Amino acid sequence: MLSKGQGKTMGSYYQLLNALAEDGRLEEAEELWNKIFSENLESLPRIFFIKMISIYYDKGMNEKMFEVFADMEELGVQPDQAIVRMVGDVFQKMGMLDKYDKLKKKYPPTSWEYRYIKGKRIRIRVKGQHSWRRRLTTVV
Template sequence: MVKCSDKLSREQLSLSKNVQNKQIKKVGKREHHLWKKSNSSGSGKKALSLVRIVSDLPNEKEAVYKALDKWVAWETEFPLAATAKALQILRKRSQWLRVIQLAKWMLGKGQGTTMGTYDTLLLAFDVDKRVDEAESLWNMILHTHTRSISKRLFSRMISLYDHHNMPEKMIEVFADMEELGVRPDEDTVRRIASAFKKLRQEEKQKLVLRRYMSKWKFVHFQDERVRMRRYLSEDEDSIN
């Protein structure tokens, strides 16, 4: 009876320790989750504060940069998350001059060198008709990030040149895209085909459409996904 009692006591003690360990792990997970939420909320508040600061400033670059330097002066680390969120808020509000100023300031600090930042800045240059600045940025991106440039960024630059009626430049970007093995989306294919047409290079126009444009599309019909032949334009139909 004594041995049985000792064994039962050891089993109860082991079970009690296991329960305690599980409870400790659950508390740890909960604390980690709360810390993440608090941090995210903090960067969001900082972002809104930054947007208010720059929105109330005059348009002079010096005044904006001075205010941004003051905003970041007491930070132990560069507030990258808050700055990136502020950039997206300004983009949604179509405050393109502020987008350009904030992005340039951030990149000048060596921060935010991502495809997302470059995409936002190229879009702002496009809307603000700063083609020369967009071209300088694009050349830097090509030189620095040759093998990691996203399809979206190539498409952004091609659409920028398209908006400003520069078909030769569009084809230059497309040539880099092909060389790096980045397959264009269908909107970009149409833009490039149109550029070749403007330059009266019909054979290359047909070649681009034949190589990259899908002959099929998928539509939803009676709750099913159905493949059907695409209705082609005259230019697209002429290659078949």
């Protein structure tokens, strides 16, 4: 893919990472992630963190997911609600309710989100928002 004149762009790296993950080649995806992470430490887009956390979440690799989340927090990258939900679910499953409470206090659910419709950024109220407390009682 990179030999066809596209250059080493973030988009091509993301597509390659996505393809490796969907093909089940996790070792190669981790090698690519480590390369991208070490080369672009300060300017790595949030979508790469989201992808790696979702890969580790799907495979049940909790420790590696926590490492990526810790790197994300250390670099000051704000996680979206999908990441917070995945990490919170793992904290609940592992019985780490104190860390789950810290996570929900640090990153409360948002009531607004931004979407792009016909090229314009529009603010939309989030529907179907579940309370963290209600969710905690149903899982435990």
